[in-house]
Amino acid sequence: MATTLKNRSWRLSAAALLLSFSAQAQAPEAAATPAGMSGQEMLFWVLVSLLGVLVLALVLTGILIVVQLRPQLRKVYEMPTVRPSWSGKVLGLFVGDPVLLQGRVRDEIMSGHDYDGIHEFDNDLPPWWKMGFYGTIAFAAVYLFYFHVADAGQLSQAEYETEMKQAALLVSVGSDDPNKLTDFQPLTAAADIGAGKSLFATNCAPCHGAAAEGKVGPNLTDEYWLHGGEVNHVYKTVKFGVQGKGMVAWKGKLSSKQILQVSSYILTLQGSKPANAKEPQGEKDPTATKIAMR
Known part of the structure; x- marks a missing residue:
């Protein structure tokens, strides 16, 4: 019986190997190597494929052996010295007894563990x-x-700090970096303030009001600010916007000079007290100052 099984297993393994080699032999010898793959890589994947076929053949052979020997394995498993052992429990998986995974159900009542007719059993x-x-x-x-x-x-904290440092290398350190505040000085020339006023009327007034009294957007004439009232904070808010708050980013629509002009104009409106001004929002910013035109 054992000799017959060995012969069958070797025949299956040999057949699988012959099939794999014949499939390789039938491929055209002059077949081009796939683009981007060297000869060594091609040889590696061929060897991996052959190894996979060999492993599959061995697995199928093992399954066939277990199926053929199952009656004999059952007799061995039923032996009193084998069944309780660890190896016997592993053997039980091959004969249909999953005790290794499920444990034994003994249903033996534990003494003193009886509550209102509910018994506790000592099962594994x-x-x-x-x-x-x-x-x-x-x-x-x-x-x-x-x-x-x-x-x-x-x-986790060290990983976070490392990732932030790596991300900082990918972000421009110039004026297009939303995490770096610019160091502009406010414009005070009449021409710049006039240009800023025109830009404000065209682009900002629909949300903030013609006199910046506040409509959908906040009032820009009081001393309270949501995102800072110093000219560089205003510049950043105008340029990059505020996600989720309705403040759009004007980067790409206005030039840097135009953004600085409108930011400077906004600061000239401090304390103007327009009619129907919106209630203050945010906090006072001690760095915010009113700009006087020259």
């Missing part, structure tokens, strides 16, 4: 659950040693 916890629990303990010990004793890995 499922072995898969216990192995998972022990696995979490082992993982916690490895984690503690790796991250807190050996300091070999980064904790």
Whole structure:
């Protein structure tokens, strides 16, 4: 019986290998190598494919052997010295007894554990659950040693700081960086303030009002600011907008000089007290000052 099974297994393995080699032999010898793949890479994947076919053949052979030997394995499993052992429980998986995964159900009442007619039985916890629990303990010990004793890995805060540093390298450090405040001085020339006034009337008045008294947007004439009232803060708000608040970004629609002109004009309106001014929003900004035109 064993000799017959061995012969069958070797025949299956040999047949699988012959099929794989014949498939390779039937491929045209002058076939072009796929674009972007070198000869060594092609050879590597061929070897991996052959290994996969060999492993599959061995698995199928093992399954065939287990199916053919199942009656004999059942007799071995039923032996009193084999069944309770760990190897016997593994053997039980091949003969249809999942005790290794489910545990044994003994239904034996524990003495003194009887509450209102409800009995507690002393059954095993499922072995898969216990192995998972022990696995979490082992993982916690490895984690503690790796991250807190050996300091070999980064904790979440360190990972965050590293990622932020890496992201900063990808962002321009110039005036187009929304995280870096510019250092412009407000414009005070009449021509610049006039240009800013015209830009405000065309682009900003629909939301902030013709006199910046506030409509959908906030009042820009009082001393309260949502995003800062110094000229560079106003410049940043106008240029990049405020996501989720309805303030659109004017970058790409207005030039840098135009944005600075309208930002400077807004600061000339401080304390103008227009009619029907909207209630203050935000906080006072001590750096915000009114600009006087020259």
